[in-house]
Amino acid sequence: MPIVMAVDEVTVRIAGGVRSTISILATGKVPTTGWSAASLARRxxxxxxxxxILAFDFSANAPAASSLILQVITPINAHLELADVDIANFWAPGVRLVGIRVAAANNAKTVEIVPHDEAIELSRKSSPRAVATVVPDTPAALSFEADIKPMFRPRDVNAMRAAAGFDLHNYDDVKSRAALISERLKDDMPCDGLWPPEDIKKFDDWIAAQMPA
Structure with missing residues (x-):
């Protein structure tokens, strides 16, 4: 199966504590219309x-030679879930899973898997590192920095800045519009596919907890 032209972004979400479910969403681009069945194949x-780091190839079915296609760069995405993952002992006893890498024909993107406290600190510093946090066995109270802010991708932040003039990575902006954001998450936000139900619930649970920073 041909590898897609480029990967633009990789989002990794982890849930479940010691035995975790890892959800991987890769978005990228292909050189024409007509590509289908995008997938992530483990190397x-x-x-x-x-x-x-666990590596995947980002692939898709190229259009048939007889297909009517447009010679325009076209977005594409693939989703994969890994169930019952022991992150701390992934490769061997005591050898942890460090990150997830998705490779395309022209580039690759890596998301590090870091402890919860480190993820909070990186979020506070607005670090450019792409990270996913290991969910603690006993989850800490929800907070904007640790739980809500990382769920808004850079493309979501840029889109809202341009369209509505507020910043999804700014606590005060999100707090003041939380009810509206919650409604939009259930309807048409983000535009390339709604959040999974568990993430929408997390946002609503954060609102119910009085939106701690």
Whole structure:
């Protein structure tokens, strides 16, 4: 199966504590219309890679030669869930899963898997590092920095700044519009596919908890 031209963004969400479910969403681009059945194929590895990162190839079915297509760069996305993952002992006892990498023909994107406290600190610093946090066995109280802000992708932030003049990575902006954002998340936001129900519930639970920073 051909590999797509480029990967633009990789979003990784983790839930479940010690035995986790890892949800991976990759968005990218292909050179024409007509591509289909995008998928993430795990690269075979006989042993743990030195960097501890699990790699996937971002692939899709190219259009048939007889198809009527347009020669325009076209967005494409693929989703994959890994169930019952022991992150701390993924490669071998005591050898943890360090991150997720998605590779396309022209580039690759990596998301690090970091402890909860480190993810909070990186969020506070607006670090450019792409990270996913390991959910603690006993979840901490929801907060904007640790739980809500990371769910808004850079493309979502830029879109809202341009369209509505507010910042989804700014606590005060999100707090003041939380009810409206909650409605839009259930209807048409983001435009490339709604959040999974558990993430929408998390946002609503944060509102119910009086929206801690």
């Amino acid at each position: 075979a590895s006989a042993a743990a890679p030195p960097d501890g």
